[in-house]
Amino acid sequence: MTAALVEEGALVPSAAVPRSGRSGRRGRGPTDGPPHWQIYLPLGLYLLFTLVPFYWMLLFAVRPDGSTSLLPWPATGAHFDKVWNDRSFGIFFQNSMLVGVATLVLTTVVALSGGYALARFRFKGRTAFLIALLCSQFVPGALMLVPLFQIFRHLQLINSLWSVVISETVFQLPLSVILLSGFIRGIPEALEEAAWVDGCTRLRAFFAVVLPMLRPGLVAVGSFAFVHSWNHFLFALMFLSEQDKQTIPVGLNTLIGADSVDLGALAAGGVIAAVPVVIVFAFIQKWLITGFSAGAVKG
Template structure:
């Protein structure tokens, strides 16, 4: 008599393992739709800078598309012959002074707008915004008369004052928004612990405003560095020119030294590129996330 061997019960078939999804054709098309415009925009943006670097570092008389062999003749001509060392120092002084003045005044005014309620605050903010629609060229004659009365014409301080006045409204509004995002309860806790209002602001609020301060300060410095109109109108002596005015005076009446002009452009662009490379992390935080985390 034969006995049948017992069979193991088979487990019910489980769900089929999903196959890895292939990239959708629509997704691939969508990526090309993003990358191609970005590549064209990048090419359109970088080609002028490439030609500026090529003209600056290639030898005089060369027509090569590649900057080889590299020559520093144009930089020596610009820095020593045309006085760009003095122009660079003047631009640096004006930029740093405008940065400090704009940041300090905007910080004090922004705190007042964010923490105090007073009659006319909304009207004041609207007036600050409206000043951004006034072109700087319309204010040249009034500013010149003011600076002439104060004996600031042909002085770098006139550039610092003008740059601070024109950059202050937007900086004040930005910093007031950052300070408003800081909970007032943090300051009140510091007051309970014995801090004065000033010390509470310096210890509690100011460290949280780092992204906003970097954003405001960087805009103030870059705008002062690149400003041409005020430096052209309020300064007449060559030893007080800034870089934009110095670049304009490299253009001759009947000829243009493209190598020297390109070298001056490189000298003017390098500090701006370095500033943005160093502060880009804080700049993005300051323009997007605000001043408070968590």
């Protein structure tokens, strides 16, 4: 009987039936994606192109003067001691940190209120306001230097760190408001309405329901504001003339002389300037990517 079934095709030995997902010839299917080398080779080249300048900067920062070694050994900390103590980089670092933290706080608070208003309220001129925010991103900061200088001069804020903080906050707000507005639109309004039914005011519902869900967006906006204010050179150069009020980007510029450049000191100053930014991105990269993608897509 078994032989008859085999002849009729009703019973086929398992060895004769090809398993699902296998074929007689091993190979990559059309949906398997490109080979691994086509992914890792471009990424490796890009990583090499990105890291070589940083390695070169670190090499000059720790290599003794006159050395031509391509390895950071023997290492020396003389360049760091020189820029931190003799070139006042300790003061520059403190000023940059104050400007960065203050810009972060102001930008986040103002952008949070503006983004919530754009996301939850419908008012006349809302679309025109959004268009104005977008168009303001095309205005370079250099065009605003003279008006800002006149304003700060009348307010007696020249040579004050607050002039840089206010300038950085103003130029960070349009993008920050747009990002947070898009992120808030992705939060269901029914959650706030449920809190209102339970007796919460709009403000209390915002702090209890909306704000905890805005963590990725707040991290994205705050980190972007901090990094931009930390690296920005133009406003600090124009509004701060006293050495004890200058920031790290301006301090790096003072290391470049008219006839010569101290490469070791300049590289050490660059390492000092890069370390806080690297630490910030190392800790917040997950929330940063989530916040930017949510703020740009949702709504």
